[in-house]
Amino acid sequence: MKTLTIILTDGPYISEDAQIAYKVARAALKKYQVNIFLYLDAVYIPRMGQNPAFFADEGGLFADLASEGAVIRACSRCAAARGYTAEEDGSTPDYHDGMKITSLYDLPEMIARSDRVISL
Amino acid sequence: MTVGSIFYLLDSAPYGSEKAFGLLNAAAVSIGRMDVTVGLYGDGVYLALKGQDSQLLAVPNLADILYAYGEMRVIAHEPSLLERGLFFEGLVEMAELADEEAFLEAMVYADCLILL
Numbered sequence: 001m002k003t004l005t006i007i008l009t010d011g012p013y014i015s016e017d018a019q020i021a022y023k024v025a026r027a028a029l030k031k032y033q034v035n036i037f038l039y040l041d042a043v044y045i046p047r048m049g050q051n052p053a054f055f056a057d058e059g060g061l062f063a064d065l066a067s068e069g070a071v072i073r074a075c076s077r078c079a080a081a082r083g084y085t086a087e088e089d090g091s092t093p094d095y096h097d098g099m100k101i102t103s104l105y106d107l108p109e110m111i112a113r114s115d116r117v118i119s120l
Numbered sequence: 121m122t123v124g125s126i127f128y129l130l131d132s133a134p135y136g137s138e139k140a141f142g143l144l145n146a147a148a149v150s151i152g153r154m155d156v157t158v159g160l161y162g163d164g165v166y167l168a169l170k171g172q173d174s175q176l177l178a179v180p181n182l183a184d185i186l187y188a189y190g191e192m193r194v195i196a197h198e199p200s201l202l203e204r205g206l207f208f209e210g211l212v213e214m215a216e217l218a219d220e221e222a223f224l225e226a227m228v229y230a231d232c233l234i235l236l
Contacts, residue, residue, distance in 0.1 A: 040142045108150040119234045
Protein backbone atom coordinates (compact mmCIF):
# COMPACT_ATOMS: atom_id res chain seq x y z
CA MET A 1 0.00 0.00 0.00
CA LYS A 2 1.30 3.45 -0.87
CA THR A 3 1.93 5.97 1.86
CA LEU A 4 1.12 9.67 2.07
CA THR A 5 2.74 11.85 4.71
CA ILE A 6 1.35 15.28 5.60
CA ILE A 7 3.42 17.79 7.56
CA LEU A 8 1.59 20.59 9.34
CA THR A 9 3.09 23.64 11.05
CA ASP A 10 0.14 25.96 11.74
CA GLY A 11 -2.11 25.65 14.75
CA PRO A 12 -5.86 25.12 14.44
CA TYR A 13 -8.09 27.94 13.13
CA ILE A 14 -5.27 30.45 12.34
CA SER A 15 -5.41 29.08 8.82
CA GLU A 16 -7.33 26.48 6.85
CA ASP A 17 -4.32 24.14 6.75
CA ALA A 18 -5.58 21.69 9.37
CA GLN A 19 -8.99 21.50 7.67
CA ILE A 20 -7.34 20.89 4.29
CA ALA A 21 -5.08 18.23 5.79
CA TYR A 22 -8.11 16.56 7.36
CA LYS A 23 -10.00 16.45 4.06
CA VAL A 24 -6.98 15.17 2.11
CA ALA A 25 -6.18 12.55 4.74
CA ARG A 26 -9.79 11.41 5.01
CA ALA A 27 -9.96 10.81 1.27
CA ALA A 28 -6.51 9.21 1.12
CA LEU A 29 -7.28 6.76 3.93
CA LYS A 30 -9.75 4.99 1.67
CA LYS A 31 -6.83 3.71 -0.43
CA TYR A 32 -3.54 4.59 1.24
CA GLN A 33 -1.62 4.62 4.49
CA VAL A 34 -1.58 8.17 5.90
CA ASN A 35 0.97 9.66 8.27
CA ILE A 36 0.61 13.14 9.75
CA PHE A 37 3.47 14.90 11.50
CA LEU A 38 2.56 17.90 13.64
CA TYR A 39 5.37 20.43 13.86
CA LEU A 40 5.73 23.86 15.47
CA ASP A 41 2.27 25.32 16.33
CA ALA A 42 0.52 22.30 14.78
CA VAL A 43 1.11 20.45 18.07
CA TYR A 44 -1.94 22.35 19.36
CA ILE A 45 -4.25 20.55 16.93
CA PRO A 46 -4.85 17.32 18.93
CA ARG A 47 -5.76 19.12 22.17
CA MET A 48 -8.96 17.92 23.79
CA GLY A 49 -11.73 20.27 24.78
CA GLN A 50 -11.55 22.69 21.87
CA ASN A 51 -14.82 24.54 21.49
CA PRO A 52 -14.67 26.98 18.60
CA ALA A 53 -17.85 28.96 18.02
CA PHE A 54 -17.74 29.01 14.25
CA PHE A 55 -15.51 26.11 13.18
CA ALA A 56 -15.39 22.37 13.54
CA ASP A 57 -13.40 21.05 16.51
CA GLU A 58 -10.17 20.19 14.73
CA GLY A 59 -8.91 18.07 17.61
CA GLY A 60 -11.97 15.89 17.20
CA LEU A 61 -11.52 15.72 13.44
CA PHE A 62 -7.93 14.51 13.82
CA ALA A 63 -9.04 12.00 16.45
CA ASP A 64 -11.39 10.59 13.81
CA LEU A 65 -8.45 10.25 11.40
CA ALA A 66 -6.44 8.41 14.04
CA SER A 67 -9.34 6.05 14.70
CA GLU A 68 -9.50 5.34 10.95
CA GLY A 69 -5.84 4.33 10.88
CA ALA A 70 -3.85 7.51 10.31
CA VAL A 71 -0.56 7.62 12.22
CA ILE A 72 -0.43 11.05 13.88
CA ARG A 73 2.69 12.16 15.72
CA ALA A 74 3.67 15.49 17.28
CA CYS A 75 7.18 16.86 17.73
CA SER A 76 8.30 16.52 21.34
CA ARG A 77 10.42 19.70 21.37
CA CYS A 78 7.55 21.77 19.99
CA ALA A 79 5.09 20.15 22.38
CA ALA A 80 7.30 20.69 25.43
CA ALA A 81 7.79 24.34 24.47
CA ARG A 82 4.00 24.74 24.48
CA GLY A 83 3.39 22.99 27.77
CA TYR A 84 2.50 19.47 26.68
CA THR A 85 4.29 16.62 28.41
CA ALA A 86 4.15 13.03 27.28
CA GLU A 87 4.18 9.71 29.08
CA GLU A 88 6.84 7.19 28.10
CA ASP A 89 4.58 5.78 25.39
CA GLY A 90 4.04 9.24 23.92
CA SER A 91 0.47 9.60 25.10
CA THR A 92 -0.65 12.69 26.95
CA PRO A 93 -3.89 13.44 28.80
CA ASP A 94 -4.08 16.73 26.91
CA TYR A 95 -4.54 14.99 23.56
CA HIS A 96 -7.32 12.96 22.06
CA ASP A 97 -6.62 9.22 21.94
CA GLY A 98 -4.50 7.89 19.10
CA MET A 99 -2.21 10.89 18.73
CA LYS A 100 1.20 10.79 20.36
CA ILE A 101 4.10 13.08 21.16
CA THR A 102 7.28 11.55 19.79
CA SER A 103 10.73 12.49 18.62
CA LEU A 104 11.43 14.79 15.73
CA TYR A 105 13.42 11.86 14.34
CA ASP A 106 10.06 10.33 13.40
CA LEU A 107 9.78 13.01 10.73
CA PRO A 108 12.60 11.79 8.45
CA GLU A 109 11.50 8.20 9.10
CA MET A 110 7.99 9.01 7.92
CA ILE A 111 9.29 10.94 4.93
CA ALA A 112 11.76 8.24 3.91
CA ARG A 113 9.00 5.62 3.78
CA SER A 114 6.51 7.76 1.89
CA ASP A 115 5.47 7.77 -1.72
CA ARG A 116 4.26 11.36 -1.49
CA VAL A 117 4.82 14.12 1.06
CA ILE A 118 2.73 17.26 1.43
CA SER A 119 3.83 20.14 3.66
CA LEU A 120 1.21 22.74 4.54
CA MET B 121 9.37 4.24 -3.20
CA THR B 122 11.82 5.60 -0.68
CA VAL B 123 12.81 9.21 -0.36
CA GLY B 124 16.58 9.58 -0.69
CA SER B 125 16.90 13.33 -0.93
CA ILE B 126 15.04 16.22 0.58
CA PHE B 127 14.94 19.95 -0.07
CA TYR B 128 13.92 22.22 2.80
CA LEU B 129 12.84 25.60 1.45
CA LEU B 130 13.00 28.61 3.75
CA ASP B 131 11.53 31.91 2.61
CA SER B 132 11.20 33.71 5.94
CA ALA B 133 13.83 35.56 7.93
CA PRO B 134 15.52 34.03 10.98
CA TYR B 135 14.36 35.16 14.46
CA GLY B 136 11.07 36.76 13.35
CA SER B 137 9.31 33.45 13.84
CA GLU B 138 10.13 29.86 14.80
CA LYS B 139 10.16 28.79 11.16
CA ALA B 140 13.90 29.05 10.44
CA PHE B 141 14.82 27.33 13.70
CA GLY B 142 12.23 24.63 13.06
CA LEU B 143 13.44 24.10 9.52
CA LEU B 144 17.05 23.74 10.66
CA ASN B 145 16.08 21.21 13.31
CA ALA B 146 14.08 19.17 10.81
CA ALA B 147 16.97 19.32 8.34
CA ALA B 148 19.48 18.29 11.00
CA VAL B 149 17.58 15.16 12.01
CA SER B 150 17.25 14.18 8.34
CA ILE B 151 21.03 14.00 7.90
CA GLY B 152 22.20 10.42 7.63
CA ARG B 153 18.75 9.28 6.55
CA MET B 154 18.80 11.16 3.24
CA ASP B 155 20.68 13.85 1.33
CA VAL B 156 19.66 17.20 2.74
CA THR B 157 19.60 20.56 1.00
CA VAL B 158 18.47 23.79 2.64
CA GLY B 159 17.40 26.34 0.07
CA LEU B 160 17.29 29.98 1.15
CA TYR B 161 14.88 32.10 -0.87
CA GLY B 162 13.47 35.59 -0.35
CA ASP B 163 13.98 36.72 3.24
CA GLY B 164 15.34 33.24 3.97
CA VAL B 165 18.74 34.35 2.63
CA TYR B 166 19.27 36.36 5.84
CA LEU B 167 19.77 33.04 7.63
CA ALA B 168 23.22 32.64 6.05
CA LEU B 169 24.52 36.11 6.87
CA LYS B 170 27.89 36.20 8.63
CA GLY B 171 28.31 37.93 11.95
CA GLN B 172 24.90 37.28 13.48
CA ASP B 173 24.56 38.04 17.18
CA SER B 174 21.29 36.79 18.66
CA GLN B 175 22.23 37.12 22.34
CA LEU B 176 19.79 39.94 23.03
CA LEU B 177 17.01 37.87 21.50
CA ALA B 178 17.88 34.96 23.83
CA VAL B 179 17.68 32.49 20.98
CA PRO B 180 20.42 30.41 19.33
CA ASN B 181 22.54 31.93 16.61
CA LEU B 182 21.04 30.18 13.62
CA ALA B 183 24.08 30.64 11.38
CA ASP B 184 26.05 28.66 13.97
CA ILE B 185 23.65 25.75 13.42
CA LEU B 186 24.68 25.76 9.77
CA TYR B 187 28.30 25.43 10.88
CA ALA B 188 27.40 22.51 13.14
CA TYR B 189 25.97 20.42 10.31
CA GLY B 190 28.49 20.44 7.51
CA GLU B 191 26.74 17.53 5.79
CA MET B 192 23.85 19.84 5.01
CA ARG B 193 24.04 21.53 1.63
CA VAL B 194 23.02 25.18 1.90
CA ILE B 195 22.18 27.15 -1.23
CA ALA B 196 21.25 30.82 -1.36
CA HIS B 197 19.09 32.20 -4.15
CA GLU B 198 21.22 34.83 -5.86
CA PRO B 199 18.39 37.11 -7.09
CA SER B 200 16.98 37.23 -3.53
CA LEU B 201 20.39 38.32 -2.24
CA LEU B 202 20.75 41.06 -4.83
CA GLU B 203 17.21 42.34 -4.23
CA ARG B 204 18.18 42.87 -0.59
CA GLY B 205 21.48 44.55 -1.30
CA LEU B 206 23.42 41.53 -0.05
CA PHE B 207 26.44 39.89 -1.59
CA PHE B 208 27.75 36.34 -1.56
CA GLU B 209 30.87 37.51 0.28
CA GLY B 210 28.65 38.42 3.24
CA LEU B 211 27.44 34.85 3.74
CA VAL B 212 28.87 32.06 5.87
CA GLU B 213 31.42 29.89 4.09
CA MET B 214 29.30 26.78 3.59
CA ALA B 215 26.59 28.63 1.67
CA GLU B 216 26.61 28.13 -2.09
CA LEU B 217 25.29 30.66 -4.52
CA ALA B 218 22.56 29.49 -6.90
CA ASP B 219 21.06 31.50 -9.72
CA GLU B 220 17.41 31.04 -10.68
CA GLU B 221 18.10 28.01 -12.85
CA ALA B 222 20.43 26.25 -10.41
CA PHE B 223 18.05 26.84 -7.50
CA LEU B 224 15.11 25.42 -9.43
CA GLU B 225 17.18 22.46 -10.55
CA ALA B 226 18.12 21.61 -6.96
CA MET B 227 14.43 21.69 -5.98
CA VAL B 228 13.31 19.60 -8.92
CA TYR B 229 15.93 16.92 -8.43
CA ALA B 230 15.14 16.35 -4.76
CA ASP B 231 12.71 13.51 -4.06
CA CYS B 232 10.81 15.64 -1.59
CA LEU B 233 10.26 19.38 -1.12
CA ILE B 234 9.32 20.71 2.31
CA LEU B 235 8.25 24.32 2.76
CA LEU B 236 8.05 25.47 6.36
